[in-house]
Amino acid sequence: MKKTVALHTLGCKLNFSETSAIGRLLENDGFEKRNFDEVADVYVINTCSVTENADKECKMLVRRIQRKAPEAMVVITGCYAQLKPEEIAAIPGVDLVLGAAEKFNIASHLKEITKGDSAKICSCDIEDVNEFTASYSINDRTRIFLKVQDGCDYNCSFCTIPMARGKSRSDSVDHVLANVESLATQGAKEIVLTGINLGDFSPPTPQRGDLEQQSNKENFFSLIKELEKITGIERYRISSIEPNLLSNEIIEFVSNSKRFMPHFHIPLQSGSDKILGLMRRRYKKALYAERVGLIKTMMPHACIGVDVIVGFPGETEADFKETFDFLHQLNISYLHVFTYSERTNTLAADMKPVVPVHVRQERNKILRNLSYQKMQYFTNEHIGQTRSVLFETKNKNGMMDGFTDNYIKITVPFNEAWENKIIAWKI
Ligand code: SF4
Incomplete structure (x- = not known):
């Protein structure tokens, strides 16, 4: 019988592509893939260091695996595994921790471990x-x-x-x-x-x-x-x-x-030059505005997404207002809002004064509201237009989603004939 493996991704699209590649490597090594909520012989969790509570999420997933399949091998890899290998190895139930250089050698590492031994860490210095x-x-x-x-x-x-x-x-x-x-x-x-x-x-x-x-x-x-x-x-x-x-x-x-x-995602992080300097970003807000201006002049229909961090140390009410006003007048389509949280070994972790957590959360809420309004406005501008939509597969509600060229999400009842097809669609 073939051995089975189930994989799970925490974090970004890049992690997602790497999890997929790890899955293919294991399939080539004779494994059969299972869904993460099914019983499998091996579970792989590809972690993220940006996600808040990466450690809690990881522990929770390992506990879930232990309840479902106590004999299964548990492998943790990804950014968090590179940053805190000992911490992860100490989670009960973890068998193997693979750092950045080792994640694509998973098949050979799996052959060298036995369930029940203490967790093995395979990681090197990130400089290498x-x-x-x-x-x-x-x-x-x-x-x-x-x-x-x-x-x-x-x-x-x-x-x-x-x-x-x-x-x-x-x-x-x-x-x-x-x-x-x-x-x-x-x-x-x-x-x-x-x-x-x-x-x-x-x-x-x-x-x-x-x-x-x-x-x-x-x-x-x-x-x-x-x-x-x-x-x-x-x-x-x-x-x-x-x-x-x-x-x-x-x-x-x-x-x-x-x-x-015609879709760009451009990290801004802050609309205050003072905060951008503290963040050590390599541009000022004027350059950002110029980029957005050029895109919109050349492609008025372009969708522009923006990453922004709220509550960075030293961000006063006035700095936050500057960010809000900047984003408000900027012709962008949506925001991804992150609440600043201290990360070990970063310069910012020691910067003062820190912004109280409840203030960070309030600022997050304000910008999320702004994002919603921006998205509504952008979508409404396109009502009545015909744009090309690539339809995806059936979703959990029996519907299907698709995205226009400029990233407007369209949801319709599932139609198998439209799956992975590009269709001219009147919005
Ligand atoms: S550009 Fe800055 S925020 Fe982005 S990955 Fe590099 S160091 Fe991190």
């Missing part, structure tokens, strides 16, 4: 993590998340990601193109390019080191120009890109592209 491992999700969702870049060389003062994922490194353009071509033959319609700092995509230069090679150094712009030429994929999205890396040429390219969707 240099390799890039491509991953993508398929058969899990209609949209495919393709990882083309990993790690980050920025040092935002609140962020643990560079410590959890290491230096910025990227796939080669040729390898990304080969993956995309293969995905096209498997029926993929939409690919979401993902990375930790995607705009920093910078493939390894060949060893030759001659001048011509260096002057031809590839970057994110060269990647998207090449992807546009692949005829088998109808849609690409750029998952998220730092404002200082979103160049005029990228915006102009997307505005003329047949395949790159």
Whole structure:
């Protein structure tokens, strides 16, 4: 009988694509996949360090596994596993903890452990993590998340990601193109390019080191120009890109592209230059406004999502109001609002004065309200227009969702014939 494995992702799209890749590796090693709520021989939890309460969530999932399948092997990997391996190994029921460099060697590590032994930690210093491992999700969702870049060389003062994922490194353009071509033959319609700092995509230069090679150094712009030429994929999205890396040429390219969707997700984090400085972000609010202005001039229908953090140390009422006013007048479509929380070993964790937690929560609520209004406004602007919608699969309520090119969600009764199809739809 084949051994079975069930996998679960905490966190972002990048983690999701990696979980998918780990699942495929184990399938190639003879495992059969199960849903996470079913009984399996091995459970893998791919954790996140950004999610608040990652430790609690992880413990809760392990407890659930123990009740359901006390004999099963429990493997924890991902950012949290890299940052706090001992803490995770101490959770009763955990058998194996895999750090950033080891998660794709899971199959061989599994062969070396026995249930009942104390948890084994396979992890190295994050400085030693240099390799890039491509991953993508398929058969899990209609949209495919393709990882083309990993790690980050920025040092935002609140962020643990560079410590959890290491230096910025990227796939080669040729390898990304080969993956995309293969995905096209498997029926993929939409690919979401993902990375930790995607705009920093910078493939390894060949060893030759001659001048011509260096002057031809590839970057994110060269990647998207090449992807546009692949005829088998109808849609690409750029998952998220730092404002200082979103160049005029990228915006102009997307505005003329047949395949790159008019949808941008651009982290802002704060609308106060003072707070942006404390956060060690690499731009000021004026640059952000300029980027949004250019996008909307070239693509008035473009959807723009914004990440913002509230309650960063030193954020006064006036600073928060500045952020609110900035976002209020900005022509954006929705916000992802994060409440600041202290992370061990970050610069911000020692910054003073801290904002009381209840104030952080109030500010979060205010911006979530603003996000709702922005989304309503953006959607209403498109009522009556016909836009292309890629329909996904049946959802839990027996309905199906789809997204327009500019990321408006459409929900209709399930129709099998529309699954993974792009349809012109009057909103
Ligand atoms: S750009 Fe800043 S927030 Fe984003 S991953 Fe890098 S350090 Fe973290």
